Amino acid sequence: MSAMKVGVIGIGNMGRSHALQLDKGLIDGATLTAVCGRKDQIEWVKNNMTGEVQCFEDEEAFFNESRIEAVIIATPHYSHPELAIKAFAKGINVLLEKPAGVYTKNVLEMNEAAASSGKVFGMMYNQRTNPLYQKLRELIQSGELGEIKRTNWIVTDWYRSQSYYDSSRWRATWKGEGGGVLLNQAPHQLDLWQWTTGLMPKRVHAFSRYGKYHDIEVEDDVTAYVEYENGATGVFIASTGEAPGTNRFEIVGDRGKMVIENEELTFYRLTQSEREFNASYTGGFGEPECWKIDIPVKGENSGHRGIIQNWTDAIVKGTPLLAPGEEGIKGLEMTNAIYLSSWLNQTIEWPIDADLYYEKLQEKINQSTIEKKNGSNMT
Amino acid sequence: MSAMKVGVIGIGNMGRSHALQLDKGLIDGATLTAVCGRKDQIEWVKNNMTGEVQCFEDEEAFFNESRIEAVIIATPHYSHPELAIKAFAKGINVLLEKPAGVYTKNVLEMNEAAASSGKVFGMMYNQRTNPLYQKLRELIQSGELGEIKRTNWIVTDWYRSQSYYDSSRWRATWKGEGGGVLLNQAPHQLDLWQWTTGLMPKRVHAFSRYGKYHDIEVEDDVTAYVEYENGATGVFIASTGEAPGTNRFEIVGDRGKMVIENEELTFYRLTQSEREFNASYTGGFGEPECWKIDIPVKGENSGHRGIIQNWTDAIVKGTPLLAPGEEGIKGLEMTNAIYLSSWLNQTIEWPIDADLYYEKLQEKINQSTIEKKNGSNMT
16 A cells, blocks of 8 residues: 655644655654745755655645645644645544643634544644553542542643743734744643543632743733633643743642642552542541552653654544544633633633634734744744 | 630530640640530530530620630631621630631621731631641742732542531522531631732632532532732532542642642742743744752641641740731632622622621521531531
8 A cells, every 4th residue: 555645734843843754654554755945944845854744835726736645734733724725625533732722713614624624633632642641531530539529730831931922923922923932832731631530610710920931912921710611620820931930740630639749640549539538538637548659651652753654544444533623622722711811800601702703813913012023933 | 824714605516626725735825724525526525525524605704704815716617707896806816717707797707806806816717837838839939930810729639428418408509508618628828819819809700510419509629710910820529429539739820830639739940031031032933941859848737737737936025926816807708709709690890798798698598498417516
């Protein structure tokens, strides 16, 4: 069987990495046959690819003439849904870099286009390949933790200096990126937060600080409080202004507590359900017996390569996707809800009003006064 | 020099413990000469004290006739300010069990009475004797951590079962205790949160759940978000419904991060100020060098005995108080602000409106419909 013809559109940092994986033959069953990017990006491709790769600067030509069967989209955020929709219209399978988009309005359209195309649609949620989070998810989904009571993720280890933000004019602007730490750094955690627990919030009340640690207009510091349908509560804290950051995810359930920190998963396991203990115990002070367990976590964290391979296998062999593209909207909805809550200073309930969000985002873009030094393109 | 004559009023769990320390001669320079309590409590004193102790059931007689020089007040919360004011009026030094009171209106009056009496006024903030928090405070106050950016305290290890709440009719009612986990279990952490950092919030937005895990009318689960004058943010999470709980206090500053968890203090120390790094670094990705340091913590956690001794020494020798009584209002203001924010579903700014809080608390008391099984008195 000949290898599947894959194209990459957007040859910035991520696009280059994906193109190299394909060109080097690291993805079984797939090969790079076309790219689309700016002139300087094409130059880079010509200098660095070993295989025969068609190069396009025009995206219409890329989709119409390249004869690719599948495309990896690694362009700036705003263009994600539009390009994915174009690909699906051509019958091309899609693997989309995170985030799914900037606002849910057109991401919903993208999901519809994906569904009606019947093509394979994957999201580059490479942290889903991390065995730590896979194990956490497995334990929660199997009922080991019992009903969830509280979640807490402090993910402030996304440190960025001013020079990072200054490196490109479009960085950290409402117009260029459409958001800050939530949209650019923390989408993985926003995905894993709901993917591992199986819970989406019912409402959120959030507190975002814009340009708190940097000369930027988007948020670089966020605290969000959420409530779930079952009464559980949660807190999500993200920042690019703390060094050294923390990355600690705690999930409390009826049967104990799980904590991921320092690449380790610890399960504080009750020998009895807390709710049962509470109902039956008569001794006043006292609590259920608890065992501290270091959960062994095995397997490879295959990252981007793992996601590209899984997506290729889904197309070629029908393997189930680890990160279906349609799920990209979940993390984005949380991002949008957090922004909306911060902007309006009120609690936002699900479902999120996609039109209202789009409108408020346009206001932010129109009110922008940021003037940036000209910088090189780092992505 | 003869030992200072000390009385104890309120001979529940805590009062018994304090009376025993004095009676057993564990406090240098002080001795127990009088107690005041209910009939059954007096019975307990007669059966358990070895020294000569006058017993009173009437508080007026206790204050007027006992000739005590100093009193430890360990009665139910609501009575704290009133009894302290009576003691100061008689020229008696006071050590007050936490919390300072239930609402700040009369705690302010108590603080005024203390000041005009010139007597020594201490709070039973026994966790201030913990060398861990003393060391943390010392490091922060000395500037090791730099300007604080964020605080985060998850203190959910105050597990209580339904049988605990059922043990007394007044427990966990607005009328009987005036609050839940914040007022009864977490006052120590609310004190240490501001005592160690030296920061009081400027505003708070809080989310309290009432009787979430228990058949009670007060809160047993709270998440509070705060902002400080310098722009720092903070989160405080407390619950009596989680097993096993977490007790993790994280403080992030310009020069790194300190974490207290599992009775250990870890300092993640930057070799350079983050703000300086941010301003001068030109490399795009990158962050300041960080050293993980296990801070040695030495000294005795003398607890209640340490506080009683320090208060005795303050009266007898003029030793500075570790926990001045006037500082009790700080933790209580946070409690009141958190309740008010939750009740009104809005952000509450400092200074807290003491009259509004008092009024809203009366509403809660008047709306109470709780009917409790008759239980024994556990305090």
